[in-house]
Amino acid sequence: MKTIKGPALFLAQFAGDAAPFNSWQSITRWAADCGYVGVQIPSWDARLFDLERAASSKAYCDEIKGIAKEAGLEITELSTHLQGQLVAVHPAYDEAFDGFAAPSVRGNPKARQEWAVDQVKKALTASKNLGLNAHATFSGALAWPFIYPWPQRPAGLVETAFDELGRRWLPILNHAEDCGVDVCYEIHPGEDLHDGISYEMFLERTGNHARANMLYDPSHYVLQHLDYLDHIDIYHERIRMFHVKDAELNPTGRQGVYGGYQSWVNRAGRFRSPGDGQVDFGGIFSKLTQYGFDGWAVVEWECCLKHPEDGAREGSDFVRAHIIRVTEKAFDDFAGAGTDEAANRRMLGIG
DSSP states (O other): OOOOEEEEEEOTTTOOSSTTSSSHHHHHHHHHHTTOSEEEEETTOTTTOOHHHHHHOHHHHHHHHHHHHHTTOEEEEEEEHHHHHTTSBOGGGHHHHGGGSOGGGTTOHHHHHHHHHHHHHHHHHHHHHHTOOEEEEOOOBSSGGGOSOOSOOOTTHHHHHHHHHHHHHHHHHHHHHHHTOEEEEEOOTTSSOOSHHHHHHHHHHTTSOTTEEEEEOHHHHHTTTOOHHHHHHHHTTTEEEEEEOEEEEOOOSSOOTTGGGOOGGGSSEEEEOTTSSSOOHHHHHHHHHHTTOOSEEEEOOOOSSSOHHHHHHHHHHHHHHHOOOOOSSOTTGGGOOOOOHHHHHHHTTOO
């Protein structure tokens, strides 16, 4: 068993144009003041991080690490959620996702996809330069518009989508192997990797690639009514990253999992600050500790009600209270009789 590291904070929801959220130096100081000891970096946000420089300059990475260290923080992982989304985009979402890309490739799906692959590879190289061993991303989606089987899906449609998804990601995963970094896909609605079964389908297409791992975020499982504790029992060997995010699902006679096209605050399923929703974090921290999870507990703050700065400060205390410092001895050691092999054989009646 191992003691989970943390608390850490994903900075994507906090970066902004106003101080202290508009520079790496000031946002790290703010995060430390909130009680965090680690931060996860959104690699696309140039206000905080220069991905191009990080991929090409170890000196720049040392500088970024040094600023974090001055604030009392470690960098936990880099994230390419937005770029990973663009590795695979169904045409129905072309316009909606174009804003995630560099202006030079917008309106050109082929160029945009090539740019996205290059971005994820650069983030993996940057992770190596930063001394990190895990990386957060999305898988993207080709089959998502067909998630509900009406109209009836043509035979082979989903299989073809996953074949192509695996084909696109395999060179990235091979680059991750060269860098010594795990690719941790956030299992998330809107991605083709949205539950355990779809993850297994992808894993099969990549030859059970050792670097194709999971970012575990129970909030997305609550909203799917998926057993998120059993999920840990099944996939713990592949879970290499953990987002502490809460959610609640309160179905009514008017709406359920799909939400009736309502705003987040009016949906039956909605995200909440840690501790304000329905997630059994005591069970999660216990299971991850039991299985020797060797990573960080990273707060991803998303709540439709609470102010983000309040959520960040409360989230730090929440994680700290849930981290289990693992025991170095058994609780019943005091009653040990100190027997030896000869005594054991006598107790069993085998001489």
